[in-house]
Amino acid sequence: MIKKAGRKRLTLSFYQYAHIDQPDIFRDHLFLQWNKLDVLGRIYVAKEGINAQLSVPALFFHEFKRSLDDIDFLQGVRLNIAVEQDNYSFLKLKIKVRDKIVADGLNDATFDVTDKGVHVNATRFNELIARPDTVLVDMRNHYESEIGHFQGAITPDVDTFRESLPIIEEQLQDAKEDKNLVMYCTGGIRCEKASAYFKHKGFKNVFQLEGGIIEYTRQVKDQSLENKFHGKNFVFDHRLSERISEDIISQCHQCGKSCDTHVNCANEACHLLFIQCEECTGKMDQCCSQSCKETHGLPYEEQKALRKGKKNGRRIFKKGRSPVLKYKKESSPEQS
Ligand SMILES: [Zn+2]
Numbered sequence: 001m002i003k004k005a006g007r008k009r010l011t012l013s014f015y016q017y018a019h020i021d022q023p024d025i026f027r028d029h030l031f032l033q034w035n036k037l038d039v040l041g042r043i044y045v046a047k048e049g050i051n052a053q054l055s056v057p058a059l060f061f062h063e064f065k066r067s068l069d070d071i072d073f074l075q076g077v078r079l080n081i082a083v084e085q086d087n088y089s090f091l092k093l094k095i096k097v098r099d100k101i102v103a104d105g106l107n108d109a110t111f112d113v114t115d116k117g118v119h120v121n122a123t124r125f126n127e128l129i130a131r132p133d134t135v136l137v138d139m140r141n142h143y144e145s146e147i148g149h150f151q152g153a154i155t156p157d158v159d160t161f162r163e164s165l166p167i168i169e170e171q172l173q174d175a176k177e178d179k180n181l182v183m184y185c186t187g188g189i190r191c192e193k194a195s196a197y198f199k200h201k202g203f204k205n206v207f208q209l210e211g212g213i214i215e216y217t218r219q220v221k222d223q224s225l226e227n228k229f230h231g232k233n234f235v236f237d238h239r240l241s242e243r244i245s246e247d248i249i250s251q252c253h254q255c256g257k258s259c260d261t262h263v264n265c266a267n268e269a270c271h272l273l274f275i276q277c278e279e280c281t282g283k284m285d286q287c288c289s290q291s292c293k294e295t296h297g298l299p300y301e302e303q304k305a306l307r308k309g310k311k312n313g314r315r316i317f318k319k320g321r322s323p324v325l326k327y328k329k330e331s332s333p334e335q336s
């Protein structure tokens with residue numbers, strides 16, 4: 001049908017934290033509006049806001065924009081237009097009511113998610129992080145900041161977003177009153193909530209990088225600003241990362257050689273995410289350990305029999321952590 005319609009589509013995304021009393025009614029409203037405009041995509045609506053990834057016919061873009069501006073809390077919302085356009089990014093319009101717009105494991109009732117920090121663009125961000133009275137915090141997980149982060153950032157050694165909040169709060173006890181707390185993440189959405197959390201915890205001067213590392217990189221290129229991000233930006237699609245600067249700040253978890261290429265262990269029953277250089281990939285058949293390599297080498301039916309009845313928690317919770325990885329740093333939050 002898309003092909004027949006023969007029109008160009010724009011793939012874009014946006015999110016906004018807001019108080020939505022009746023998400024189901026809001027959902028129906030959006031569906032009626034957007035279905036008319038042939039909008040496709042996956043949208044989550046919750047009492048805490050909206051998180052949308054969609055594709056809009058170029059022809060109807062202005063009507064679509066108007067449908068957003070008609071909604072109080074979506075007026076002027078930043079739309080992230082995908083760099084690589086793909087007419088077939090979505091095939092249906094699905095708008096779902098969920099408990100949360102991002103699964104973050106936090107209990108919202110304790111603080112107001114719309115009371116967030118001050119958004120700063122790349123220029124202002126560069127100025128802020130150069131100041132001695134600023135503390136810069138990376139709100140991402142350890143395997144993300146390991147391959148790339150901003151110069152001087154605190155990079156908590158955590159597996160989940162929820163875990164990082166109390167650790168950072170504890171570490172920055174003395175910074176609440178008179179320091180600037182500046183934070184960043186991949187696309188900005190984690191900082192929306194983190195900034196509200198830290199304001200609730202008594203931090204007075206809270207700032208967040210608008211649009212995250214993705215938007216920062218765009219502005220740096222566009223306006224020829226100084227790039228203060230070193231290494232690669234970890235992304236959550238099949239590419240796994242985008243190179244932002246030529247620096248390689250991490251090492252192969254198996255041989256220790258300078259390397260920032262993530263792979264998933266080729267043993268289906270393991271799938272561990274870790275950093276592996278080309279040489280080790282060849283030597284180990286892209287496996288994390290000798291035993292995974294042996295399993296991976298078995299006929300498929302035998303592998304399946306081995307997997308039967310075994311749960312695989314590591315796949316979800318232990319990204320990039322395993323005792324078999326000799327060069328994986330196991331450390332507490334550190335200044336780098
Ligand atoms: Zn290696």
Ligand SMILES: [Zn+2]
Binds near residue numbers: 266271288289
């Ligand atoms: Zn493995």
